[in-house]
Amino acid sequence: MLEQKIKDKTAVVAVLGLGHVGYPIASLFAKNGFLTIGYDIDSERLRDIQQGAVISEIISLLPVNEIQRQKKLSEIAENLRTSGEEESLREADVFIVDVPTPLKEKDIPDLSFLENTCRMISRFLKKDSLVIIESTIYPGATEEIVKPLLEESNLRAGDDFFLSFSPERIDPGNKKWSLESIPKIVGGINKESTDLASLLFSQIIQKVIPVSSLKVAEAAKMLENIFRSVNIALVNDLSRLFEKMEIDVWETIAAASSKPFSFMAHYPGPGVGGHCIPKDPFYLLYKARKIGLNVAFIEEAASINKNMPLYVIYLAEKTLKIRNKNLNNSSFAVLGVTYKNDVLDIRRTPAEAVITELTQTSKNVMAFDPLTTQTFGAKTGSLEETIRDKDCIILLVNHSYFREKNIEEKINNLAPNCCFIDTKNFIIPSKLKKSVLYKCLGKP
């Protein structure tokens, strides 16, 4: 019985897709004593994991004490078998799916990775296997897309094997909430599936929240990420309005945050990035359109966030004008390229749109990020080389590296006459020389 195997940790867990989500979850199962098969089709990714090159992605799972860390690392290594061979899945009792669910042209969901994976699982499904989808999908997709593909095995979901959806809520770089402490929502095609998947996750995660259906679990993930998308869009919109009204949006948010209930602070910025917030709203929008409903609010929010890079360019243009310069005859430095501070992930980063726009007008655009050398066609160099003598410096990401390097001092010494566009309210303006023309998004 799978239930007993889960209880005594003899169930073999296969995690399909060892990316930002799958590698940590596979490591967590391995750390907790489950024999875990980590399967991925990307041989480079497998090599990086095997060589320990991406250990930082699972560091939150490891106790800070160095001796304990080594012990946990060896437990993970002992129990986690990574492979690109389909045959490695044959002994699996549980299949957890963490493959990408991106968008294709016209912001339509691309479910091809999920579909391929489900077809492959169907070849290895046994009676009483448990399949859990963690990849983000629209409500209804597990029943409509996943179930029929798995049933190509000639086994019936709910009767012969268990099927569950459990959204992943990992927040890369979050030092307070780790994979183990973030509550895990679980929905199933029937009660037995929900119970079994809940039992499995309760072996590795502190709190499990069973819900009544697959659709509720799928919809909860949509709600969480659309909540962020619309709230970020709201402050982005307000930042433009307040700027014109000579109100500091950052101070306003801090003041509003003193309300002990019914307010949650969100902050403006150059746009949203990563593999969730920019694309998940489009999953729900796709489904809404299919059933003939217009949810304009969600669409408008996504579009406000998408347009923020252009607003950053507008701010740069406006500030340069004060110095009698324009986008064509100015040199630029872009600081920060990843979508988020202190996290190496450049997927859908707003920096791409900002740099692309700048390089179309100016011949002298450099970009620097302490975590990546990908600069979307801009030249790169050291931090010092990047900012030296530039007319305009645009800070897009508030990496702690910039604080450690005393960025204000570097600007004073290397580009004392620049225009500085701060999209994160990061710079301490009083530390800047008077000759630097400082402009912060959302401030008069």
Ligand SMILES: NC(=O)c1ccc[n+]([C@@H]2O[C@H](COP(=O)([O-])OP(=O)(O)OC[C@H]3O[C@@H](n4cnc5c(N)ncnc54)[C@H](O)[C@@H]3O)[C@@H](O)[C@H]2O)c1
């Ligand atoms: N990144 C996040 O912070 C986050 C948070 C919550 C949920 N999610 C969701 O989790 C899912 C995975 O996201 P991610 O960020 O880990 O993506 P990722 O791109 O980092 O990793 C996906 C991995 O799946 C592999 N893959 C692709 N096709 C495969 C196949 N057929 N079989 C096996 N492996 C395959 C890829 O090689 C890659 O290594 C997505 O649906 C995403 O929306 C992501």
